[in-house]
Amino acid sequence: MFKANKLAEKIYFITGERDAKYPYCHGLLIDADIKVLIDSGFGHKRRKAIQTYVDVDVIINTHFHYDHTNGNRFFSGAQIWAHYLDAPALNSKESFLTHSGLGRLNPRITMEKYFPDLVKERPVARELVDGEILDFGGVVLQVIHLPGHTPGHIGFYHPKDDILFCSDIDLSSFGPWYGSVCSNLALFIDSIHKVKSLNPRVLVTSHTGIITDRIAERLNAYENIFAERDYRILSTLAVEKNLNELVDEKLIYKKFIKPERLIRFFEQVMLEKHLEHLISREKVILTANNCYKAC
Secondary structure, eight states: OOOOEEEETTEEEEOOGGGGOTTOOOEEEEESSSEEEEOOOSOHHHHHHHHHHOOOOEEEOSSSOHHHHTTGGGOTTSEEEEETTTHHHHHOHHHHHHHHSGGGSOHHHIIIIIOGGGGSOOOOSEEEOTTOEEEOSSOEEEEEEOTTSSTTOEEEEETTTTEEEOTTOOOOSSOOOOOSTTOOHHHHHHHHHHHHHHOOSEEEETTTEEEOSSHHHHHHHHHHHHHHHHHHHHHHTTSOBOHHHHHHTOTTTSSOOSSHHHHHHHHHHHHHHHHHHHHHTTSEEEOTTSOEEEO
């Protein structure tokens, strides 16, 4: 039997399995004239319940990451929509590896072991742009481009009820995640500011769910994690270290759970984003022996 949390008329919140911890996410079901899922990675049980309830016409992926797209292949009759900047990474395995940076690892092991569902590609049928108004017949949403997490990361604003679904600006205790090589730290901060400026009554995220209280305060705390990570990196670089030594410090992830190889890769990419940012601000220098040191 299909059960979901009703957010607004014809809009339902779909809870991801395991509290939407990776490789799952929360999503939305739009039960309007056009039946729409926003993201598909909420897990097998939720997916089966939806399939018994409705025939999905469209899946909109907020971005190309696996935990948001791994259910796409089970809705064979649905079109896939995504922002035009993330569409290439959804269209082919090769582009996914390039955008994520996982091509640095062994591609065969990466695809088959960590991302098995990506062996069946679902090309994007419609590429979305910022500010676009989507009318599904009874529900109208506005596309909100929120880059940084990925180039084409998007949210959706429902003006009638002042609800913003901001996907992986998720206000999690871990903090912002920018572990794909195409991620951009400065754009991520700008996107948090954009969410603040919209000042929604209800904020819905892909991993922490529905938020109705202290939204501005939570967004500020989430943004502050960037500065906290900068501080930890600068403190560690009182003595010069190379990149591998920095990764070993576990400054972002704190511990490397399995698969350790993949988590170390994400740690390295996120550190690289910070180091680039800190060098540009003349807070860190790259020494002649390819090490980093705080100025």
